[in-house]
Amino acid sequence: MAEPARARPKPTPETQHFWDGTQAGELRLQRCDACANVYFPPRPFCPSCASRKVSVFKASGKGKLYSYVINHRPAAPGFTPPYAIAVVELDEGPRMMSNIIDCPQTPEALELDMKLEVAFEKLDDKITLPLFRPAKG
Amino acid sequence: MRRNQVAVVGAAETTELGVIPNMSQIQLHADAALNAIADAGLKLSDIDGIATAVETPQQIAHYLGITPTWVDGTSVGGCSFMLHVRHAAAAIEAGLCKTVLITHAESGKSMIGKLPRSTPADSLNGQFEAPFGVYGPPSMFPIPVLRYMKTYGITHEQIAMVAVAQREWAAKNPRAMMKDPITVADVLNSRMIAYPFRLLQCCLVTDGGGALILTSADRAKDFPKKPVYILGTGESVETPMVSQMETFNSSRAFKVAGPTAFKEAGITHKDVDHLMIYDAFAHLPLFGLGDLGFMPHEETGKFIADGNTRPGGKLPLNTNGGGLSYMHSGMYGMYALQESVRQMRGIAPAQVKDAKISVCHGVGGMFAASGTIIFTNEK
Numbered sequence: 384m385a386e387p388a389r390a391r392p393k394p395t396p397e398t399q400h401f402w403d404g405t406q407a408g409e410l411r412l413q414r415c416d417a418c419a420n421v422y423f424p425p426r427p428f429c430p431s432c433a434s435r436k437v438s439v440f441k442a443s444g445k446g447k448l449y450s451y452v453i454n455h456r457p458a459a460p461g462f463t464p465p466y467a468i469a470v471v472e473l474d475e476g477p478r479m480m481s482n483i484i485d486c487p488q489t490p491e492a493l494e495l496d497m498k499l500e501v502a503f504e505k506l507d508d509k510i511t512l513p514l515f516r517p518a519k520g
Numbered sequence: 521m522r523r524n525q526v527a528v529v530g531a532a533e534t535t536e537l538g539v540i541p542n543m544s545q546i547q548l549h550a551d552a553a554l555n556a557i558a559d560a561g562l563k564l565s566d567i568d569g570i571a572t573a574v575e576t577p578q579q580i581a582h583y584l585g586i587t588p589t590w591v592d593g594t595s596v597g598g599c600s601f602m603l604h605v606r607h608a609a610a611a612i613e614a615g616l617c618k619t620v621l622i623t624h625a626e627s628g629k630s631m632i633g634k635l636p637r638s639t640p641a642d643s644l645n646g647q648f649e650a651p652f653g654v655y656g657p658p659s660m661f662p663i664p665v666l667r668y669m670k671t672y673g674i675t676h677e678q679i680a681m682v683a684v685a686q687r688e689w690a691a692k693n694p695r696a697m698m699k700d701p702i703t704v705a706d707v708l709n710s711r712m713i714a715y716p717f718r719l720l721q722c723c724l725v726t727d728g729g730g731a732l733i734l735t736s737a738d739r740a741k742d743f744p745k746k747p748v749y750i751l752g753t754g755e756s757v758e759t760p761m762v763s764q765m766e767t768f769n770s771s772r773a774f775k776v777a778g779p780t781a782f783k784e785a786g787i788t789h790k791d792v793d794h795l796m797i798y799d800a801f802a803h804l805p806l807f808g809l810g811d812l813g814f815m816p817h818e819e820t821g822k823f824i825a826d827g828n829t830r831p832g833g834k835l836p837l838n839t840n841g842g843g844l845s846y847m848h849s850g851m852y853g854m855y856a857l858q859e860s861v862r863q864m865r866g867i868a869p870a871q872v873k874d875a876k877i878s879v880c881h882g883v884g885g886m887f888a889a890s891g892t893i894i895f896t897n898e899k
């Protein structure tokens with residue numbers, strides 16, 4: 384029997400551009416053409432002003448650690464505890480859930496507001512996940 | 521909605537709480553419903569409105585043998601029953617029905633006749649949270665805690681005191697699951713679940729249920745038990761994704777539901793004799809005290825650590841022991857409502873002397889939804 388795998392996202396028509404982006408090594412967000420609101424998760428209209436005129440753009444991939452837990456039990460399939468489940472605040476404004484790699488999964492190493500940068504982890508031929516690591520320099 | 525026009529005239533929990541391996545989930549609903557109907561001195565045929573969550577109203581109506589003229593299947597997590605009370609009060613006032621039965625039950629521990637919860641891979645949660653290792657409420661609900669602590673200067677010891685104070689209340693309650701006294705050190709040394717939270721800061725997992733019966737205040741005086749009036753109500757929702765909350769320093773759903781209920785009730789915080797804040801995890805009473813306007817968030821940790829919410833304190837909070845020590849079948853809001861009703865009837869195991877106003881505040885999902893009900897025993 385194969386090892387249990389991490390939950391695999393299944394894109395929808397409204398989110399496909401995001402998952403195409405991670406595969407291409409880009410973190411893609413959306414900005415409202417009418418009011419300039421930047422938002423996440425993806426949808427083809429602005430949740431601030433309801434305009435349907437919105438654009439996809441490549442985000443900087445930079446952010447900071449907003450909050451997290453270090454999960455000990457029960458562990459999700461495909462994860463070895465303890466592992467941090469983090470919420471990253473992107474420089475562009477929106478927040479997203481992710482994991483922090485290249486960093487000990489400890490309260491001492493995971494300092495709130497530490498600078499992070501996106502790192503892409505290929506799950507399979509169709510899905511690449513946006514993870515984050517401590518920013519260099 | 522007008523104050524005190526609708527009252528709770530029947531309230532009961534399942535005959536047993538805890539581990540109930542001899543009943544399916546719908547039978548737990550029925551057990552609670554039949555107990556509440558007996559408490560109100562009614563017959564099943566007197567019920568013309570029904571509300572429930574997770575299980576559908578048609579499931580429960582059919583199983584009990586009820587033909588309703590009003591139905592509410594609002595299912596927004598553990599505070600669904602607060603919303604049911606609010607909706608039922610409006611429906612009774614509007615003349616849509618006369619006598620409403622609200623049921624909750626969950627075979628949360630034994631898992632008999634209960635659908636497993638699942639997250640579709642193409643839902644927003646499935647795409648943008650599940651892949652990062654969230655796995656059940658303990659891995660999600662505490663995610664805002666570290667930010668809240670940093671923003672307001674709250675300590676681990678202060679949050680641990682939530683569990684300690686509630687265990688003191690539970691010790692007075694024969695039906696509470698956990699009654700042995702605990703210390704802050706016990707809490708901070710218990711098994712790590714999801715840092716910063718340990719086992720004693722997470723709710724229990726049990727079987728059980730509860731039911732309420734509401735009718736108009738005019739009819740309520742003819743019932744065998746002392747009526748408990750609905751003084752004020754509020755509700756809201758924010759997001760099913762904890763990562764997408766507007767801020768981790770507050771709950772937007774709390775900040776809408778709570779103040780709406782206070783405004784409707786026409787009371788101030790000084791008028792509150794008894795308070796229930798749904799405590800799926802130990803940080804919720806802090807968020808609740810701040811967002812309901814009892815005090816600035818900066819003071820919530822100290823307020824609890826100083827003993828103000830424990831037995832003998834000036835603001836008795838979660839007097840049944842709460843989800844941390846009383847019971848938690850999955851959607852605890854119903855048990856918070858039951859405790860408020862007991863306090864207003866004057867029959868709670870840890871009765872707050874002369875309590876006249878009780879505020880009962882619920883959460884659904886991971887801060888996804890909220891409902892607040894303010895009760896009084898004086899018309």
Ligand SMILES: [Zn+2]
Binds near residue numbers: 415419429431432434
């Ligand atoms: Zn806009």
